[in-house]
Amino acid sequence: MDGENPFENVGADPDGARAQSDGGATVPASGERNVDYDYYDEDDGFIEGPESDQEMPLADHIEEMIKRLGVVILSMALVSVLVLPFAVDLINFIWYSILGSVQSSVTSPRAYQPLALVLARLKVATLAGFVIALPVFVYETYLFMRPGLYKHERRYYLAAVPTSLVLAFIGVAFAFYLVLPFIFSYFVNYSEQAAEVAFGLSETFGLMLLLMGFFAAVFQIPLLIMLAVMMGLTTRQWLADRRLYFWGGFLGVALLFSPDPTGLAPFIVAITMVTLFEATLLLLRWTQR
Known part of the structure; x- marks a missing residue:
């Protein structure tokens, strides 16, 4: 050599x-x-790759999950307590804003139970806490799943936190400005032909808050679908092939969680859910994901 x-x-x-x-x-x-x-x-x-490939014992997973859920509940309770002193002002604003677009002379709410006003204050404070708790829930699930997420998946999850809050406010606004005035207008026009309409505080305000909270949750559908597709948990084609099952599920959920004396709200909720689902699939197709 x-x-x-x-x-x-x-x-x-x-x-x-x-x-x-x-x-x-x-x-x-x-x-x-x-x-x-x-x-x-x-x-x-x-x-x-993910931060850790080590498997935790089931008991540790359950303990951490309970802690994360406790943070969400504590956040919701804290916001509710902070909003409670302003609850009466919020009740008047919501009541007269929605019914003012329906009746020329809005009647004051009728309290048919001794605790009607107290319960209404608790409900409106709970709604505020629920809306704020939605992004907190997304963030806590991110912290729970973070050790097993890839770096790009962590970015997607973190971006979903502010998006969740924005979508929740859009859902509340959608119910406040469009759905509730339409429902009460239909109810008043239908009932005025046979009786004088008077609104009870508990039932009427309960329906208002329930629908606003429900739409805040419903408007999370695009976020959940986009997050699942970007993280590789499902595909647009898989969702599109099973759209009829999703439509049926949306209708079932709407009928179950949308009590309404007119029977109109469940169908509006179901149509909204289907529209959000299909619009998200269309967006995914346009972005070729």
């Missing part, structure tokens, strides 16, 4: 780059490997 060391260039790369095999894929080593990545894909390059 003319005095040359036969082992001098073992492992050297004539182009100045090493190559190693990782799961059947060739990993170009242009510098140190980033510790945030788990493996190399020939098409996508370095792919980041």
